[in-house]
Amino acid sequence: MTIRIGNAPCSWGVEFANDPRNPDWKSVLKQCAEAGYKGIELGPVGFMPEDPAILADALAEHDLTLIGGVVFRAFHDPDAWDDVKDGAVRTCKALVAHGAKHLVLIDSISPRRAPTAGRAGESEQMQDIEWAPFRDRIATIARMGAEEYGLTVGIHAHAAGFMDFEPELDRLLDEVPEDILKICFDTGHHSYAGYDPVAFMKRHMERISYMHFKDIDPVVKARAIENRTGFYDACGQGIFCNLGQGDVDFPAVRQVLLDANYEGWCTVEQDCDPSMGTDTLGDARANREYLQSIGF
Numbered sequence: 001m002t003i004r005i006g007n008a009p010c011s012w013g014v015e016f017a018n019d020p021r022n023p024d025w026k027s028v029l030k031q032c033a034e035a036g037y038k039g040i041e042l043g044p045v046g047f048m049p050e051d052p053a054i055l056a057d058a059l060a061e062h063d064l065t066l067i068g069g070v071v072f073r074a075f076h077d078p079d080a081w082d083d084v085k086d087g088a089v090r091t092c093k094a095l096v097a098h099g100a101k102h103l104v105l106i107d108s109i110s111p112r113r114a115p116t117a118g119r120a121g122e123s124e125q126m127q128d129i130e131w132a133p134f135r136d137r138i139a140t141i142a143r144m145g146a147e148e149y150g151l152t153v154g155i156h157a158h159a160a161g162f163m164d165f166e167p168e169l170d171r172l173l174d175e176v177p178e179d180i181l182k183i184c185f186d187t188g189h190h191s192y193a194g195y196d197p198v199a200f201m202k203r204h205m206e207r208i209s210y211m212h213f214k215d216i217d218p219v220v221k222a223r224a225i226e227n228r229t230g231f232y233d234a235c236g237q238g239i240f241c242n243l244g245q246g247d248v249d250f251p252a253v254r255q256v257l258l259d260a261n262y263e264g265w266c267t268v269e270q271d272c273d274p275s276m277g278t279d280t281l282g283d284a285r286a287n288r289e290y291l292q293s294i295g296f
């Protein structure tokens, strides 16, 4: 079985393409390779050059494969549809240009859901009249990615968006065909939401096409949920700790992957605040070493 380990620009604090606090894209590729990774995600489209020739040269220079990319936009907001489509089309084009396989769809943070991140029982639920077009927007982009661009598309739950807790994830998976929508499973967001990542993986392994490896510090998580801390503030407080130091059971995650003969990329993500002087190279190295130490 071949499992390959990559990393993503959010481990260098890159959440939005135009954030002036972002590190230089070339330094992200350089550090990613220096830390021992062979693959990297695109990050928010526009962070890395959209001219394929420029990015191809830089990926080759660092012996990195482009794994995939995320569309982290407001699927929940009908008024943001043009922005969602723009992000999705540009991401698809960038992925195809570099032979990347995975398109990851994430509903971005909504002020309606941010205060109840980690509080499934209290969170506002969409009524059917809002849910149906929300689901259809996700399905439309999934169909485009799968059928027009030949990508493997995965839904990714994310704290503080409208696709976060198990019941809404299960509902979406029931209502959108599997041939266009699979799962990009993020261990850290699943724990943040209050569920057991390993149990979910065991139930859904046949639909999981791609993995994000994120760990979460249970003490910081409990405080963030208690205080209703915003997602980016929680990142600044270190909610996403080095792999192996949080509450995700990575040896068990590995065993589920092995049992399912999972093949392909698992991407490390340790979201951080780009202005806090985090030792991103050190963290990336430590995460790679930890994964190696448990057999990855």
Ligand SMILES: O=C1C[C@@H](O)[C@H](O)[C@@H](O)C1=O
Residues within 6 Å of the ligand: 010, 014, 015, 070, 072, 106, 156, 158, 186, 189, 212, 269, 271
């Ligand atoms: O996949 C992801 C993309 C990031 O930009 C996002 O905020 C992060 O938490 C994540 O899981």
